[in-house]
Amino acid sequence: MSKEDGESSVDINITVKFSGRSIPISISKDSTIKDLKSHLQPLTDVLPRGQKLIFKGKLLVDAMTLKESEVMNGAKLMLMASKGLHQGGGPILKEAQAKLISRTKEAEYKRSDARPEIIVDKSRLERWKATGVIALADCNLKAIPDEVWNCGSSARVLDVNNNSIQNVPNKISCLNSIQKLFLNANGISDEAIQWEGLASLKYLTVLSITQNQLTTLPPALGSLTSLRQLHVSNNKLTTLPNEIGLLTELEVLKANNNRMTTIPACIGECGSLVEVDLSANLLPELPDTFGNLHNLKALHLSNNGLKSLPCTLFKHCLQLVTLDLHNTEITMDVLRQFEGWEDFDERRRSKHQKQLDFRVNSAAFDEGADKN
Numbered sequence: 001m002s003k004e005d006g007e008s009s010v011d012i013n014i015t016v017k018f019s020g021r022s023i024p025i026s027i028s029k030d031s032t033i034k035d036l037k038s039h040l041q042p043l044t045d046v047l048p049r050g051q052k053l054i055f056k057g058k059l060l061v062d063a064m065t066l067k068e069s070e071v072m073n074g075a076k077l078m079l080m081a082s083k084g085l086h087q088g089g090g091p092i093l094k095e096a097q098a099k100l101i102s103r104t105k106e107a108e109y110k111r112s113d114a115r116p117e118i119i120v121d122k123s124r125l126e127r128w129k130a131t132g133v134i135a136l137a138d139c140n141l142k143a144i145p146d147e148v149w150n151c152g153s154s155a156r157v158l159d160v161n162n163n164s165i166q167n168v169p170n171k172i173s174c175l176n177s178i179q180k181l182f183l184n185a186n187g188i189s190d191e192a193i194q195w196e197g198l199a200s201l202k203y204l205t206v207l208s209i210t211q212n213q214l215t216t217l218p219p220a221l222g223s224l225t226s227l228r229q230l231h232v233s234n235n236k237l238t239t240l241p242n243e244i245g246l247l248t249e250l251e252v253l254k255a256n257n258n259r260m261t262t263i264p265a266c267i268g269e270c271g272s273l274v275e276v277d278l279s280a281n282l283l284p285e286l287p288d289t290f291g292n293l294h295n296l297k298a299l300h301l302s303n304n305g306l307k308s309l310p311c312t313l314f315k316h317c318l319q320l321v322t323l324d325l326h327n328t329e330i331t332m333d334v335l336r337q338f339e340g341w342e343d344f345d346e347r348r349r350s351k352h353q354k355q356l357d358f359r360v361n362s363a364a365f366d367e368g369a370d371k372n
Contacts, residue, residue, distance in 0.1 A: 014071060018044055018079040033069065034062040041305060047329060050082040125150060132156035142166055153177040161185055170197035180206040188212040199223035210234050222246035233257050245269035256280050268292035279303055279324065291316040298322035306330055314340030321351045
């Protein structure tokens, strides 16, 4: 090997400036600008086609190598992101900005005009038992009141949204006839939910735990076999448990705005699914078993790093009429290659034609795929 060949294979260290951050990169100088953008995608959450790399005042071209672009060891590049072309919840910004948002939210909880913690009286308890509805949203609660457990089998709905609930105890199992449980926007962490108790709620049809701090869902989720709606959006989930395949009655799955990088293949066993929202995650692909979801009507996939779709999606999902691909890497050329695409496009057009005139747009596919 010549000295020149040896030098060309050596990695160089460069720095990419983005939104107040300095991102160190080690990469071969024979790599293309497109390769560099792919490397930056998981570090910035900006899709490659939404990235503009600038060096010495010039816009770098995808097909050229770093060497050809005169990007050498120690070089500093600037990254600009096109609005909307990102995966997950948005571009990864400076850590200081994230902390500022957190402090602002905490301050809101401590506002002087916040409602005082509710003391449940006997008449309220009687009303809960009579109606079956326990409504405690926006009550500045840090714990679920003990009076709730006294409702026992009378309870059908428990709503503790928008509080600061720090623990969902095993005694929730005493609400053994509950059908709907709302735990949204409480800042709940993984350790805060005692899943042994929650998983025993065999009549539960709706579970909503959005806008919390969950990073994982346990296997016990699979015990909720009556579940028809599962809402887990705006958490920090990286995947779904394999046991989700046991939820054969599940019709609606909303898991958007998380950090999911994979979806288990057993999702294909949830044959009752009608609507799935996985938008604003970090998904590079979907399992082929999505083609088994024969009742699927709406699939939301915007703001992911997807480059293609399961090969049987259009062929087997004959009820599908809504497909959102905004801000992904999927193009119209890719979609036209799928078997069943023409039939899907006809269904989609028919749906639009039935909508109000000012919303009709059946002339061309507009679910986010680029024209080329």
